[in-house]
Amino acid sequence: MANSEIRAPLPGVYYRRPSPEEPNYKEVGDNVSKGDVIGLIEVMKTFTPVTSEFEGIIVEFQVETEDPVMAGQVLVVVEG
Amino acid sequence: MAITKLLIANRGEIAVRIIRAAQDLGIKTVQVYSIADATSLAVQMADEAVEIGPPAAKKSYLNADAVLKAAKDTGADGIHPGYGFLAENADFADAVEAAGISFVGPTGDMIRTMGDKASARRAAENAGVPTVPGSDGIITDMDEAADLAEQIGYPVMIKATAGGGGRGIRVAETAEEFAELAPQASAEAAAAFGDGGLYMEKLIALARHIEVQILGDGTDFIHCYERECTLQRRRQKVWEEAPSSALSEDVREKLCSSAVALARAVGYRGAGTVEFLYDDESGRFFFIEMNTRIQVEHPVTESITGIDLVAEMIQIAGGEPLSIKQEEIVVRGHSIEVRINAEDPANNFMPFPGVVDDLRIPGGPGVRFDHMLYHGYQIPPFYDSLLGKLIVHAESRSSAITRLKRAVAELNFGELKTTTPLFLLLAEAEEVRSGNIHTNWLEPWLETNEAKLASIGDNEK
Numbered sequence: 075m076a077n078s079e080i081r082a083p084l085p086g087v088y089y090r091r092p093s094p095e096e097p098n099y100k101e102v103g104d105n106v107s108k109g110d111v112i113g114l115i116e117v118m119k120t121f122t123p124v125t126s127e128f129e130g131i132i133v134e135f136q137v138e139t140e141d142p143v144m145a146g147q148v149l150v151v152v153e154g
Numbered sequence: 155m156a157i158t159k160l161l162i163a164n165r166g167e168i169a170v171r172i173i174r175a176a177q178d179l180g181i182k183t184v185q186v187y188s189i190a191d192a193t194s195l196a197v198q199m200a201d202e203a204v205e206i207g208p209p210a211a212k213k214s215y216l217n218a219d220a221v222l223k224a225a226k227d228t229g230a231d232g233i234h235p236g237y238g239f240l241a242e243n244a245d246f247a248d249a250v251e252a253a254g255i256s257f258v259g260p261t262g263d264m265i266r267t268m269g270d271k272a273s274a275r276r277a278a279e280n281a282g283v284p285t286v287p288g289s290d291g292i293i294t295d296m297d298e299a300a301d302l303a304e305q306i307g308y309p310v311m312i313k314a315t316a317g318g319g320g321r322g323i324r325v326a327e328t329a330e331e332f333a334e335l336a337p338q339a340s341a342e343a344a345a346a347f348g349d350g351g352l353y354m355e356k357l358i359a360l361a362r363h364i365e366v367q368i369l370g371d372g373t374d375f376i377h378c379y380e381r382e383c384t385l386q387r388r389r390q391k392v393w394e395e396a397p398s399s400a401l402s403e404d405v406r407e408k409l410c411s412s413a414v415a416l417a418r419a420v421g422y423r424g425a426g427t428v429e430f431l432y433d434d435e436s437g438r439f440f441f442i443e444m445n446t447r448i449q450v451e452h453p454v455t456e457s458i459t460g461i462d463l464v465a466e467m468i469q470i471a472g473g474e475p476l477s478i479k480q481e482e483i484v485v486r487g488h489s490i491e492v493r494i495n496a497e498d499p500a501n502n503f504m505p506f507p508g509v510v511d512d513l514r515i516p517g518g519p520g521v522r523f524d525h526m527l528y529h530g531y532q533i534p535p536f537y538d539s540l541l542g543k544l545i546v547h548a549e550s551r552s553s554a555i556t557r558l559k560r561a562v563a564e565l566n567f568g569e570l571k572t573t574t575p576l577f578l579l580l581a582e583a584e585e586v587r588s589g590n591i592h593t594n595w596l597e598p599w600l601e602t603n604e605a606k607l608a609s610i611g612d613n614e615k
Contacts, residue, residue: 085507085535087210118496118505118539142190142209142536 130154157232164236314343512568
């Protein structure tokens with residue numbers, strides 16, 4: 075099956091969970107649907123949700139919580 | 155002891171501003187920076203620069219140990235914290251002084267006193283400064299609370315101590331409404347936050363935000379008059395001016411004197427701002443809080459008084475007495491500052507951390523642009539969106555607004571989206587021109603003018 079890549083729409087800091095006390099939105103092995111939130115990007119103190127454009131199973135996170143990311147950088151690899 | 159080498163524990167436009175003040179005083183400068191700011195204007199301008207960590211502020215600009223180490227390693231004998239980050243961190247101020255370095259600001263204890271709402275309110279009351287009338291802590295008995303509301307005078311705002319995001323807040327105009335709404339606010343807060351505790355404050359419907367700039371050297375205390383910062387969006391100031399067009403000379407004198415009284419009562423040292431709500435209807439003013447640092451909007455005060463506030467605070471930290479006396483301060487003309495943010499006002503003020511691919515800076519009489527930009531600069535996405543502040547000065551308020559429009563129109567950032575279209579529109583708004591504004595005026599106005607704002611943004615492209 076082909077892999078798809080979810081990329082950062084904006085530069086900033088990536089978060090895998092909505093707040094430090096809460097669990098990650100998604101883990102490796104989880105199913106994703108189109109529109110599912112897979113993380114947040116903080117840019118200039120504003121938080122923007124990152125959503126999946128693909129359906130499938132998450133096979134890899136290429137960034138972790140609090141990693142700085144560039145626009146267009148691959149965040150998540152989805153198989154499906 | 156006079157500071158000979160100043161470390162700037164901040165970034166962006168305020169770092170540039172502090173470097174300039176230090177250079178004018180003949181003081182060497184050390185700029186600390188995160189990896190993301192290696193190419194910043196402040197790093198280029200300072201005599202020395204020290205990297206203190208990764209982009210995330212809590213690992214760099216908020217890392218007190220890393221900042222202190224940089225100061226010790228470079229032999230800096232003063233630290234200026236700017237605004238934000240460590241500026242109002244009492245423990246940091248203490249640690250700087252304990253290391254034998256001058257902290258450009260008040261003592262840790264003063265920061266603690268003013269940083270805590272309850273103790274700041276007590277300090278103000280002890281100094282005879284009026285505070286917003288309200289309940290003394292949590293309301294426990296509804297009948298007593300109703301009596302208190304009567305004493306304070308309606309309308310009153312009933313607030314849940316555990317409230318937030320607008321929940322647990324009610325406004326009561328009459329005793330009947332109070333009896334109905336107070337239990338509702340309590341129930342809502344209990345359901346949402348698990349705590350039904352309430353407190354109460356007098357509602358000031360047509361409030362203006364007016365603040366007084368003060369300076370103290372621990373012995374003498376002066377004010378540099380007031381600034382009006384009533385135009386706010388999401389509680390962020392967007393347009394600041396001085397003097398306020400709302401105050402009579404009599405009220406101005408009382409307001410400024412009460413700010414000095416508070417500074418004197420706590421033996422204040424450094425530059426500070428005493429913030430008030432001003433009730434346009436009754437002509438009364440009420441203390442809200444004191445900021446123990448330099449503020450973003452300090453240049454409007456510099457414009458009307460001719461005082462270099464940043465230089466003054468560096469000299470005070472170096473042990474010098476105030477260089478000016480109250481009677482020497484003369485207000486001349488009118489000044490307006492607008493905040494140029496990397497945000498797209500046509501798109502709900504979305505952050506826009508782009509590249510400065512073109513740059514034209516306005517000039518001419520009465521125009522000042524405090525900023526962090528240069529051609530080709532990539533704005534980092536990790537910090538707030540303030541790029542610079544455009545400050546104009548003219549003989550009257552109306553001529554300052556005209557000059558502001560001219561200067562904003564001169565600004566050019568190429569493809570970068572900024573808040574400049576907002577100011578072109580605000581400068582033409584009838585309520586702004588007549589000064590008929592209050593703290594809740596801007597947001598509904600923005601909703602009404604959304605399409606106009608978007609079209610100015612399009613024309614700029």
